[in-house]
Amino acid sequence: MLMENIISAVYERKALWDPAHPLHKNAVVLKNLWGEIGQALNTPEKIARNKWKNARDYYRRELKRKEVRGQNEEPVSSTWPYFQQMAFLRDVIMADMDNCDKQFSTLPWPRTLQRSPRPAGKDRKEGTPGKRKREEEEQEAAEDDMHFFKSLMPHMKDMPSTKKLRLRAQILDLFLLQEDDELEN
Template sequence: MAPKTIKLKEKVILKLIKEIRERPCLWNSNHEDYNDRLQTITAWKQIKAILKIPDDVLRIKWKNLRDTFKREFRKYNTESLEDYPGKWTFFKYMWFVHEPDYPVVPVSDGSLDSDDSEQNEGVKSEPMESEYVDETAHEEQDPMPVKKRRLSEENEYDLMFLKSLAPYFKELDLMRKLVLRSKMQDMILNELAAQASQNNSFKTS
């Protein structure tokens, strides 16, 4: 199953939020280790080991959670957590993104604050998807429209692909970089022109 099609169970999402909150290098722009490459890689490896879920799934889910929180925050212009009138399930647990020192919001079943005994029982490092996928997840848990969410995820994959080319690009000297950029731009323009031509042919047929 592709990462963008995976819906995590609520308990797993709460664990993910808890583990990320404990690692400010992943979210707190005022922290000294924020965006430090070594620290962030280490943090994601730790979370992956704890949750037993592929890190690409976790990263995408965290981005969706963060983006949804910011969107809800702007939508309701919320000054305090108590004033939030929306229905997004995870808003209160994500409040620390806005207010880093805010106390941890407790969970009724203790799934966010308590230790998971499974971690000490030899759980497989690569679980079956059914161990963390919520097949009955309701769409209202994520207020972002499906179409916009898909576009956002597609843009994320495009960006990840382009970033994967960066190490090879850095190996080139300045002139070769300029040549490659020119070729890439020409290829994109050609594909856009071909796409426009094809779309026009469909409209006139």
């Protein structure tokens, strides 16, 4: 019952859930709105806010599941009891997911990942560089990699944490694919 009341209370306060609302980024207004909700429901503001965040995140996951299942032509339905009540968020969340996909597709990703050069063996007779030379090469490779990752920071700065996690997972997947390719060759 409390969850239904929280969802209804948030729905009535559009600034809390609609990024297009002019007061959506005003921290003072948002804090006051959460205070109103806590007072109206006779529950601590922090608990109401956490329950809302969990419900919103769960609704987002359910939408993603429906979207994936819908692509497979399987029946699409959610058994979560608050799914229909949270439907007012659908357009906002779908727009957010679309923006995330577009943002990732426009990043200047290389087609293949290049591994940093590995230091040569210690056998000097084969013409391998000395220890100091290897250390310099390793340091240059590490600096090059660091510059690349730092170049991504402006793109990631304003990205919500869930999108950052998705991006990091995609980067790790690319590394794993590169490792698999090297093992096959």
